[in-house]
Amino acid sequence: MTTEAMGRTGSPAADLRILRPDDWDRWYETLLRAFGGVGETAEEGALWKELTRCERSLGVWDGDDPVGTAGAFDFRLTVPGGASVPAAGVTMVGVLATHRRRGLLTAMMRRQLDDIRAWGEPLAVLTASEPAIYGRFGYGAATFALHGEIDTGRVRLSVPEGTDDVRLRYADPVDALGSCEAVYARTVPLRPGMLARRPGWERVWVLDPESGRDGASPLQCVVAARDGEVVGYARFRVRPQWTDSGHNGQVRLQDLAAVEPAAEAALWRFLFGIDLTSSLTVRGRPLDEGWQHLVSDIRRCRLRVRDGLYVRLVDVGAALEARTYPAPVDVVLEVEDAFCPWNAGRWRLTGDAKGASCARTTDSADLALSVRELGAAYLGGVSLGSLAAAGLVRELRRGALAEASVGFGAGVAAAWMPHGF
Known part of the structure; x- marks a missing residue:
């Protein structure tokens, strides 16, 4: 569940920190308020409390009051080829209506992606209550339902x-x-x-x-x-x-x-x-x-x-190596990633149905795209060709787009995320 609640007042001295277990109840009440304030049953609250990983969750505090929340479940995601890849399931993201437009969401996204990288998880995924929010943090709509x-x-x-x-x-x-x-x-x-x-x-x-x-x-x-x-x-x-x-x-x-x-x-x-x-x-x-x-x-x-799962490549090289490619692919990608600059630059991807490698290169680029479009295409449910038709992927070597579009396909079954989190 993700949102950035609406509202407007003065500026707090925000304290962004890892969630302490003793603070969970107030932290979760803040999340529910950001989503409109509708309560849950005791059974629902108890289960979400049990499933929350406090050491993977963040809170923003204004003095003694929690005003922002964000969490990251530790999932494993099936990628093309059938491998099960570690993925941070971004969830429970909310900012109170009284604290909007102060950079709190951006600060949580910044800290969270840094943490996910440190945990060695190449992917972050989420389901968006407001799709317009998360593209600026590098998340692309990768599955549809x-x-x-x-x-x-x-x-x-x-x-x-x-x-x-x-x-x-x-x-x-x-x-x-x-x-x-x-x-x-x-x-x-x-x-x-x-x-x-x-x-x-x-x-x-x-x-x-x-x-x-x-x-x-x-x-x-x-x-x-x-x-x-x-x-x-x-x-x-x-x-x-x-x-x-x-x-x-x-x-x-x-x-x-x-x-x-x-x-x-x-x-x-x-x-x-x-x-x-x-x-x-x-x-x-x-x-x-x-x-x-x-x-x-x-x-x-x-x-x-309707849109489903949004994917963000936290480590471009590791993520592209984790999946396979139903048709052979050998392409140099020029990746733009302002929010996670460690991903920016040229990557040579070579792969087929048996495996793949992806490493830094100084070779001339064949395709240019942002990490958002790379996330959208990652599971094979969105075609690089369709993104190029929208002007979001640029072909720099003739023929490279067609080759990569086929290679990035999902294979037999379309990409699908079966449930929210």
């Missing part, structure tokens, strides 16, 4: 062979956590942008405060099994609605994962066919998810795209 409002009263779903062999059953969301997390873990290496969940994170997805249901049911879970093994799951809510002409209920999908196409199709077919409902709302799904090819009328799915 699909939202939809599917008219299940009119849209029909075809399913692949073997779907009828999958068995579905309702399960208590908490009791089924172990099986569901095992499925999720099997999907993590398959798609760039996926996050390996640290212990404790599985509980985030079964938090179910009534305030978050918006009139819908408590969280429900259905698991898919083949030969007694759980191979998929869906967690969702149902919001019953009635009109003079009959039922008009809505299914709201929270998350869905499966390790085989038939299980995935079985889960989607189930969601399409829940009694007394006529629509299915989906949020944050992969752009290339297979169900789109199984529906009878894609227009009645009312699809739209």
Whole structure:
């Protein structure tokens, strides 16, 4: 969660320091206030307190009062080629409305990126509540997600062979956590942008405060099994609605994962066919998810795209070496990075599907771009060619753009970040 709250008053003598565990409660209250002041349940607060890494979190204090917050989870991110790379998950960023426009956010971003570099983590990632903020700190939108409002009263779903062999059953969301997390873990290496969940994170997805249901049911879970093994799951809510002409209920999908196409199709077919409902709302799904090819009328799915994960290369050389490239690439990049000047200059990247190397060079540059565009292209979900079409990447050697665009691709699956943090 990230924001820079709005407001205006005089200038404080700000004290930026690492969060002490005894200060967490007031620090977190400051964050909630920066996000509008809506409270959370005791269960939610306790879990976020447990997950917070105080030694990786920062606070800005005006005298005895916390006025700014920032944190960084320690994640591992799947990159093209399937490697799991250390990445700082930037989160809980907020500045109180009374302390806006004093450089507090910039100071926290400066300290945080210095810290991440010192920790030896080549990447920083975040989900932005306000996308306009983070580009100036070198973060580029690297993944996008699909939202939809599917008219299940009119849209029909075809399913692949073997779907009828999958068995579905309702399960208590908490009791089924172990099986569901095992499925999720099997999907993590398959798609760039996926996050390996640290212990404790599985509980985030079964938090179910009534305030978050918006009139819908408590969280429900259905698991898919083949030969007694759980191979998929869906967690969702149902919001019953009635009109003079009959039922008009809505299914709201929270998350869905499966390790085989038939299980995935079985889960989607189930969601399409829940009694007394006529629509299915989906949020944050992969752009290339297979169900789109199984529906009878894609227009009645009312699809739209939204930005997802923002990526910042903290160490250009280490980050580019950490991934592989589906087509051979040999390119000299002229990188602009005013906020982290240790990245600025020329880098020679050579790589293929087996591995890569990236080192400083004095050779002539083939492409020129900022670290923001490099972050956007890093997971393969954004094309260097499309960035060049916007004037954000400059081709200095003829043919270099086409070669690098193919090489930077994601491979088989589109980049996708499955959940926020």
